[in-house]
Amino acid sequence: MTQYKTIYKCGRCGATSYQPVIGRDATGALMPTGVYRCTGCRVTFTDARDWWGHPGASTAAPAAPSAQASASNGS
Numbered sequence: 001m002t003q004y005k006t007i008y009k010c011g012r013c014g015a016t017s018y019q020p021v022i023g024r025d026a027t028g029a030l031m032p033t034g035v036y037r038c039t040g041c042r043v044t045f046t047d048a049r050d051w052w053g054h055p056g057a058s059t060a061a062p063a064a065p066s067a068q069a070s071a072s073n074g075s
């Protein structure tokens with residue numbers, strides 16, 4: 001069984017791995033559905049960032065401090 005070990009962990013139960021959810025397509029073949037399931041609490045997700053429990057994990061760089069009020073102009 002495929003199981004993904006990650007450096008991240010579930011934001012809900014703390015499990016550190018998840019498995020792909022397998023389903024049957026129209027022909028009856030077993031195919032990955034693109035959905036994953038936590039091995040701990042069985043929550044399903046399609047984006048691992050949801051599983052980490054860090055919505056918007058792509059942290060925007062903090063705005064530069066706007067303390068450059070008076071730039072020395074001409075000397």
Ligand SMILES: [Zn+2]
Nearest residue numbers: 010013038041
């Ligand atoms: Zn979990």
